[in-house]
Amino acid sequence: MKIAVCIKRVPDMESRFKIAASGTAIDETGLKYDISDFDAYAVEVALQINEKAGAGETTVICLGPDAVQETIRKALSMGAEKGVQLRADAVPADSLAIARALAAELKDGGYELILFGKHALDTMTGGAGTMAAELLGLPCLTAASRLEVTGARATARRELEGAAELLEFPLPAVVTIDEGIARPRYPSLKGIMAAKKKPLDVKPAQLGSVRVSVEKMELPAERPPGRIVGTGPDAVPELVRLLQTEAKVL
Amino acid sequence: MTTDFFDIDSALSEEERAVRDSVRRFVDERVLPIIGQHYIDGHFPLELVPELGKLGVFGANLPEEYGCAGLNNVAYGLIMQELERGDSGVRSFASVQGALAMYPIYAFGSEEQKRRYLPKMAAGEIIGCFGLTEPDYGSNPSGMITMARRQADGTWILNGAKMWITNGSTAQIAVVWAKTDGDPEDKSIRGFIVPRGTRGFTSKDQKGKLSLRASDTSELVFQDVHLPADALLPESGGLKSPLMCLTQARYGIAWGAVGAAMACYEEALSYAKTRVMFDKPIAGFQIQQVRLAEMLTEIVKGQLVSLHLGRLKDAGRYTPQQVSLAKRNNVSMATDIAREARRLLGANGILAEYAAMRHMANLESVYTYEGTHDVHSLILGQAVTGINAFK
Ligand SMILES: Cc1cc2nc3c(=O)[nH]c(=O)nc-3n(C[C@H](O)[C@H](O)[C@H](O)COP(=O)(O)OP(=O)(O)OC[C@H]3O[C@@H](n4cnc5c(N)ncnc54)[C@H](O)[C@@H]3O)c2cc1C
Ligand SMILES: Cc1cc2nc3c(=O)[nH]c(=O)nc-3n(C[C@H](O)[C@H](O)[C@H](O)COP(=O)(O)OP(=O)(O)OC[C@H]3O[C@@H](n4cnc5c(N)ncnc54)[C@H](O)[C@@H]3O)c2cc1C
Numbered sequence: 182m183k184i185a186v187c188i189k190r191v192p193d194m195e196s197r198f199k200i201a202a203s204g205t206a207i208d209e210t211g212l213k214y215d216i217s218d219f220d221a222y223a224v225e226v227a228l229q230i231n232e233k234a235g236a237g238e239t240t241v242i243c244l245g246p247d248a249v250q251e252t253i254r255k256a257l258s259m260g261a262e263k264g265v266q267l268r269a270d271a272v273p274a275d276s277l278a279i280a281r282a283l284a285a286e287l288k289d290g291g292y293e294l295i296l297f298g299k300h301a302l303d304t305m306t307g308g309a310g311t312m313a314a315e316l317l318g319l320p321c322l323t324a325a326s327r328l329e330v331t332g333a334r335a336t337a338r339r340e341l342e343g344a345a346e347l348l349e350f351p352l353p354a355v356v357t358i359d360e361g362i363a364r365p366r367y368p369s370l371k372g373i374m375a376a377k378k379k380p381l382d383v384k385p386a387q388l389g390s391v392r393v394s395v396e397k398m399e400l401p402a403e404r405p406p407g408r409i410v411g412t413g414p415d416a417v418p419e420l421v422r423l424l425q426t427e428a429k430v431l
Numbered sequence: 432m433t434t435d436f437f438d439i440d441s442a443l444s445e446e447e448r449a450v451r452d453s454v455r456r457f458v459d460e461r462v463l464p465i466i467g468q469h470y471i472d473g474h475f476p477l478e479l480v481p482e483l484g485k486l487g488v489f490g491a492n493l494p495e496e497y498g499c500a501g502l503n504n505v506a507y508g509l510i511m512q513e514l515e516r517g518d519s520g521v522r523s524f525a526s527v528q529g530a531l532a533m534y535p536i537y538a539f540g541s542e543e544q545k546r547r548y549l550p551k552m553a554a555g556e557i558i559g560c561f562g563l564t565e566p567d568y569g570s571n572p573s574g575m576i577t578m579a580r581r582q583a584d585g586t587w588i589l590n591g592a593k594m595w596i597t598n599g600s601t602a603q604i605a606v607v608w609a610k611t612d613g614d615p616e617d618k619s620i621r622g623f624i625v626p627r628g629t630r631g632f633t634s635k636d637q638k639g640k641l642s643l644r645a646s647d648t649s650e651l652v653f654q655d656v657h658l659p660a661d662a663l664l665p666e667s668g669g670l671k672s673p674l675m676c677l678t679q680a681r682y683g684i685a686w687g688a689v690g691a692a693m694a695c696y697e698e699a700l701s702y703a704k705t706r707v708m709f710d711k712p713i714a715g716f717q718i719q720q721v722r723l724a725e726m727l728t729e730i731v732k733g734q735l736v737s738l739h740l741g742r743l744k745d746a747g748r749y750t751p752q753q754v755s756l757a758k759r760n761n762v763s764m765a766t767d768i769a770r771e772a773r774r775l776l777g778a779n780g781i782l783a784e785y786a787a788m789r790h791m792a793n794l795e796s797v798y799t800y801e802g803t804h805d806v807h808s809l810i811l812g813q814a815v816t817g818i819n820a821f822k
Contacts, residue, residue, distance in 0.1 A: 251445050258449060368453045370487030370500035370510075373446055 182237045182330065184227040185292040186261070187283055187310070188220035189272070190245055190252035191303040198400070205395040206271075216252050219298025221259075221365040223358040227296055228260045228366070230330055238262045240290070244282055244386050245272050257376035258368035264379065267386035275393035276308030282386040283309060284316035294335070297357045299324045307357070314355035322348055324359040433700060434693040437731050439738060443505070450491075450502060451509040455516075457486055462517035467783040469645040475520060476645065477601065484555025488514070488525050490533035497537065498550030505741035508686035512737070515687030516694045519793035520646030522687040527597045528552060530680035532559025532606050535622050539664035539672055544624065548604065560602035562593035562651050563673050569595075570806050571821075572608070573617035573670050577653065579609040585660040589623065589631075589653045595800070599649025600634045603627050606664075607653070608673045622664035622672055631656040643796040678751045681801045685740060685757035688765040688797060689733045691790045695765075695772035696726045698786050702776050713775070722771050729764040736760060752814040759807035766794040 192198075192212040199208040216224070224241065231237030241256040243249045244267040253264035267282050287295055295317075297310030307323070314321030326345070327338035336349050337356060368376075410419045424431045440448060461479060469476045483489065492507035493499035502510075507529075515522035533552050536544055551557040568574040577591025589609060599605070605625045612619065625632055631654040640648060664672075700723055703714035713719050740757045743749035769791035773780040780787050798804050809820050 251449075254445070255449065258453075367457050367486055368449060369485060370450055370453070370491050370502060370506075371495070372487075373449045373453065374495070374501055377446065 182231065182234060182293045183291055184230065184237065184239045184294045184296065185242055185287055185290060186220065186223045186227050186239060186256070186296045187242050187244075187287075187313070188224065188252060188256055189217045189298070189301045189303075190214050190243060190249045191217045191301055194302055200398050200400060205398055207398070214248070214252065216255055217298050217302045219300065219302070219358055219360065221256075221298075222360060222362050223296040223298050224256045224259055224261060225363040225365040226328055226358055227294070229363060230294070230328075234330075240265060240292075242267065242283060242286055244269055244279055246270055250381060250383075253381055254376045255368060257379045257381070258372040259366055260372060262379065264381040266381065266383045268383055269386040269388060273388060273391045273393070274304070274395050275388075275391045276306050277312050277393075278388040278391045279309045280312030280316055281389045284313045285387045286384070287313065287317060293333075293352045294330065295319070295353065295355045297355065299357045299359050310355055310357040317355070320350045320354040321356075322350060322354065323357045325356050326359045326362050328356060328358070328362065434696055434727070434730055434734075436727055437735070439731075439734050442738060443509075447503070447506045447509060450506040451513060453486065454488065454510050454513040457482070458513050458517040458521075462514075462521055463786075466518045466521070466645055467786075467789065470518070470520075470789050471644075471783050473640070473644045475524065475601065475647045479521070480524075480555040480558065483525065484553065487553070488529075489553050489555060490529040490537070490549065493529070493533060493537050493549065493553075497545055498553040499533075500553075503741075504682070504744040505738065508683065508737055508741045511683040511687040512690035512693070514690065516690035518645050518789065519687065519691060519797055520643050522683075522690070523597050523643065523646050523797075526680045526683050526687070527561055528555075528559055530683055531561035531676050532598075532602070532604070534679050535561075535606050535664060535667065535672065535676050536624070538675065539622055539667040540624075541661070541665050543661070544664070548624070557604060558598055558602045560596050560598040560605050560649075560651075561673075561676065562596050562599070562605050562607040563677075564593060564595045566592060566594045570803060572673065573620075575608065575610060575617075575620070577607070577609040578613065579611050579621065579623060579658070581612055587623065587658040587660070587662060589625065589656040589658055591653050593651040593653075595637065596634075596649050596651050597800075598647050599651050600636050601647045605632070605651060607651070617670040618668070620668075620670050620672065622667035623658060623662045624664065625653070625656065625658060625662065629656055629658065642792045642794075644792075674751070677801055678754050681754045681758040682740065682744060682749075684797060684801055685733075685754065685761045686737045688758075688761040688794065689730060689737055691794060691797075692726070692730050692733065692761075692765040692768040695769045695787045695790050696723070696730055699723065699726065699772035699775045702779070702785075706777070719775060722775055726768045726771060729768060733761040733764055752810060755802065755807040755810040755814075758801065759804055759811070762794060762797050763804055766791065766798055769794055 196212050201208040227239040239261040240263040241261045242265045243253050300307035322337050325337040326340045329336050333352050339346050410416050487500040488510050491500040491502045495501040536548050563572050565575050579587045579589045607623045607625050610619045611621050633652045634649045637648045703719050704712050706713050736757050772787040773791050813819050
C-alpha cells in the first residue's frame with residue numbers, strides 16, 4: 182500500500198540546551214539531531230505493513246532546511262522507498278502552517294495511509310497530524326499503540342488510563358503513532374549505502390501565512406539545593422510537616 | 432559522546448556517521464546489557480551473529496556483489512571502534528570473520544569460492560576462522576610445520592596443528608595456512624578452506640583464559656585431512672598472503688582499541704563525577720583530573736591516527752608499516768587507559784558490572800595477537816633504520 186510518513190528532525194533530547202542570542206530559539210551549536218522517536222516508530226510501522234503485504238511503497242516527508250535531508254536519508258536507510266523535503270528556512274511554531282504545507286504535498290499523492298508520530302519530541306504540540314487530517318478531510322486517529330490494516334479498513338488500539346479502546350476506520354486515514362507499537366529497526370549498513378541512491382525530492386514548503394511565533398524562550402529556573410531537616414526517626418515529624426506545608430505533596 | 436573532544440565527527444561524512452550511529456545503537460542495546468555475564472561465563476554471545484549479519488558488519492568493506500555492504504575503510508573502522516566499545520571479543524569475532532576469513536577468500540579465492548562463501552559469511556550463516564599460529568610458531572609464522580601435500584589426482588592431504596584460533600570451535604570453515612609439498616621455505620605457504628566435519632579435522636576449546644573470555648579460542652588439529660583440489664585458495668602464495676590478511680585485521684584493531692579506550696574513559700568520567708569521597712566528587716581532586724586529562728588526550732590522538740590511516744587506505748596509499756604504528760600505539764594506549772580507569776573506580780573497578788577491568792584484561796590479548804607490541808616495534812625499527820632486528 183502507498184503509505185506516507187511525516188517525520189521531524191529534532192535535537193538529541195539528552196543534550197544540555199542553551200538559548201540562542203535571539204532569545205527565541207535554542208542554540209544549535211554542538212547539538213546532534215535525529216529523527217523524532219515517535220516518527221521513527223511510525224516509519225517502522227509503515228515498513229512492517231508493507232513487508233507483511235509483500236508490496237507497497239513508503240514515502241517519508243520532512244519539512245525544514247536542507248539539514249533535514251540527513252533525517253530523510255535515515256528513514257530511507259531503514260527501508261522507506263522515497264523521500265520528500267518541503268524546504269523551509271526553519272520549522273515555524275505554527276502547527277497549522279506546517280499542516281497546510283504537508284497537506285498540500287499529501288493531497289494528490291494517492292496515499293492510502295498517512296502516519297505521523299503522536300507528537301514531536303522537541304515541541305510536543307501534536308498538532309501537525311490532526312490538522313493535516315482536517316485539511317485533507319480524512320478520518321484521524323491519535324496515539325495508536327497498535328495498527329492493523331485489512332483491505333480498505335484498519336483497526337487501531339489506543340491506551341487510556343487503566344484501559345484501552347479498539348477503533349475501526351476506513352482508509353485513507355491519518356494515524357498518529359504512540360510508543361510501544363514497534364521497535365525501530367537498525368538501519369543496516371547496506372541500507373545506508375542504498376539510501377544514497379533513492380529518490381529525494383526537494384520542493385518549497387507551502388506554509389501560507391504563519392500566525393504563531395515564539396516570543397521568548399526560557400530555561401527552567403535552577404532548582405534550589407536540597408535541605409537536610411534532621412536525621413533518624415526524630416526528623417520524621419518535621420519532614421512530614423514540610424511536605425504538607427511547603428512542598429504541598431501530602 | 433564526551434570522547435569526541437576534537438569534533439572529529441565533522442571530519443566524517445554523513446554516511447560514515449550513519450554507519451557509526453547504527454552500530455553504536457546496536458552495541459548499546461544488544462551487547463552492553465549481556466556482555467558482562469558472557470565474560471564471566473567464558474562464552475561468546477553466538478546469538479548476536481545473525482543480527483550482526485543482518486546489520487551488515489561482516490566484511491563490510493568488501494564489495495556489494497558478494498553480499499557485503501561495500502563501505503569505505505573509514506566506515507569499516509568506525510564499525511570496529513563501536514564493536515570494541517562493547518567488547519574486544521565481539522570485535523575479534525568480526526575481525527576474524529571479515530578480515531581473516533572473508534578477505535582471503537575475496538583476495539585469493541576463485542570466483543566460484545567467492546560466490547559460494549562470501550554472501551553467506553556476510554550474513555553470518557557461515558562462520559570462518561583463520562589458522563596461522565602454531566604451538567611452536569607464533570611471532571614467527573614462517574617457521575610453521577603444518578604441511579599440505581598434493582596427491583596425484585590433484586587433491587591434498589593436510590597434517591599439522593594450529594593454536595590460539597579465534598572462532599576455532601564455532602566456525603563452519605577454517606582458512607588454514609600450510610606449507611606445501613614438503614618445501615620448508617615460507618614461499619611454499621598456501622591457504623586452504625577446510626570445512627568442519629572433514630575427517631581428521633578436530634578442534635578443542637582452549638580452557639583457562641583470563642582474557643578475551645567472551646570469545647572462542649581453540650586449537651585445531653589436522654590428521655591426514657583429505658581435501659579436494661578446490662580447497663586451495665588458488666591465488667595465495669607465500670607468507671605474504673596471510674600477512675596481507677593480517678594487515679587488514681590490524682587496521683581494524685587500530686580502530687577497535689580506541690573504542691575500548693572510549694568505553695573506559697566514559698565510565699571513569701561518569702564514575703568520577705558521581706563518586707563522593709572526602710565530601711566531594713572524586714572528579715574534583717587533581718589526581719583524578721590529571722588521570723582523565725591524560726586519558727582523553729591519548730584517545731583523541733588515537734582517533735586521529737585511525738582516521739588518517741583510514742583516509743590513506745581509502746586513497747590506496749597506506750603501508751603495512753603505518754598500520755603497525757597505529758596498531759602498536761592504539762592498543763598500547765588502550766591498555767593503559769583501561770588500567771587507569773579501573774584504578775579510578777576503586778573497588779568497584781574489579782567488578783564485571785563495570786567495563787574497565789574486562790577491557791583491561793581483554794586488551795592484553797589484543798596487545799599480543801596480530802603481531803605483538805614488540806613485533807610491531809621491530810617492524811617500525813626496520814622501517815626507519817633499514818636494519819632487520821628479527822634475525
Ligand atoms: C586470544 C587470542 C586469539 C588469537 N587468535 C588467533 C587467530 O585467530 N589465528 C591465529 O593464527 N593466531 C591467533 N592468535 C595467536 C597470536 O597471533 C599469537 O599469540 C602471537 O602471534 C604471538 O605468538 P606467541 O603467543 O607464540 O608468542 P611468541 O611469539 O612466543 O612471543 C613471546 C614473547 O616474545 C616476544 N618476541 C617474539 N619474537 C621476538 C623478537 N624477534 N624479538 C623480541 N621479542 C620477541 C613477543 O613479543 C612476546 O612478548 C591469538 C592469540 C590470542 C591470545
Ligand atoms: C578485593 C577487595 C577486598 C577488600 N577487602 C577489604 C576488607 O577486608 N576490609 C575492608 O574494610 N575493606 C576492604 N576492601 C575495601 C578497600 O579498602 C577499598 O576498596 C579502598 O579503601 C578504596 O575505597 P573505594 O573502593 O570505596 O574507592 P574510593 O575511595 O571511592 O576511591 C575511588 C578512587 O578515588 C580515588 N580517591 C579517593 N579519595 C581521593 C582523594 N582525596 N584525592 C584523589 N583521589 C582520591 C581513589 O584513589 C580511587 O582511585 C577491599 C577491597 C577489595 C577490592
